[in-house]
Amino acid sequence: MKATKPLAFACLLAGAAAHAQTCPEKAPDGLRVTPVADRVFTQGLVMAVAQVDGKEAPEPVLARTAEKWKQDGFDVRRSTTPGWDIVAAKTKGCLVTLQLAKRPASFGYLARSTDGQGNVPTAVQRGVKLPPDAQVESSVASVDDGRESLVLNIRSNRSLDELNKFFLNELAAADWQAVRSHRIMNDKTRTESLFVTAQKDRHRVEIVIWPERGSQIVMTISEAI
Numbered sequence: 001m002k003a004t005k006p007l008a009f010a011c012l013l014a015g016a017a018a019h020a021q022t023c024p025e026k027a028p029d030g031l032r033v034t035p036v037a038d039r040v041f042t043q044g045l046v047m048a049v050a051q052v053d054g055k056e057a058p059e060p061v062l063a064r065t066a067e068k069w070k071q072d073g074f075d076v077r078r079s080t081t082p083g084w085d086i087v088a089a090k091t092k093g094c095l096v097t098l099q100l101a102k103r104p105a106s107f108g109y110l111a112r113s114t115d116g117q118g119n120v121p122t123a124v125q126r127g128v129k130l131p132p133d134a135q136v137e138s139s140v141a142s143v144d145d146g147r148e149s150l151v152l153n154i155r156s157n158r159s160l161d162e163l164n165k166f167f168l169n170e171l172a173a174a175d176w177q178a179v180r181s182h183r184i185m186n187d188k189t190r191t192e193s194l195f196v197t198a199q200k201d202r203h204r205v206e207i208v209i210w211p212e213r214g215s216q217i218v219m220t221i222s223e224a225i
Contacts, residue, residue, distance in 0.1 A: 058100035154217040
């Protein structure tokens with residue numbers, strides 16, 4: 001998934017109004033749309049994200065979009081966060097958000113989040129076994145230009161040594177290649193972090209582990225370009 005600015009609309013996901021309409025389908029007038037990622041699975045929703053830009057300042061674009069979505073019967077909200085102006089249209093099972101900044105005219109992101117559109121991929125489905133005590137705290141899967149990626153935030157009560165041994169053994173047993181690990185010490189905090197990497201065909205797994213509430217794990221499984 002290509003890097004994007006933090007999507008400030010995430011906090012608006014809760015409390016969507018229960019209307020019968022479907023998501024707004026048409027891109028807001030006056031904006032050029034460039035897809036960034038689709039099938040992004042997060043927080044039980046499936047999200048599609050596009051980058052947008054236009055020649056007008058953000059305010060008239062947002063005002064026009066808000067009015068159009070209201071006329072179409074959606075529950076429309078306006079909000080701001082540092083650097084961004086936001087309009088969101090909510091309905092049952094759907095949230096569409098447009099966030100714009102002035103750079104030098106309109107620039108930002110259009111995101112459509114829906115539910116009930118498939119299952120979130122798991123690490124096991126991607127060929128990586130998790131420790132038996134692993135607690136998956138968040139999971140974000142995406143498809144970018146046909147390349148799939150999965151990012152997991154995981155907590156385990158096992159030590160770095162135990163997790164190092166577990167992942168090295170399990171990845172090798174699952175026929176991953178170039179299975180390696182190394183450690184880095186933070187001189188300021190005197191905290192050690194563990195890095196585990198492996199490859200299989202066009203796929204790569206990168207695992208970062210550090211001591212926090214037991215052990216905190218960030219795992220990324222991605223396809224090469």
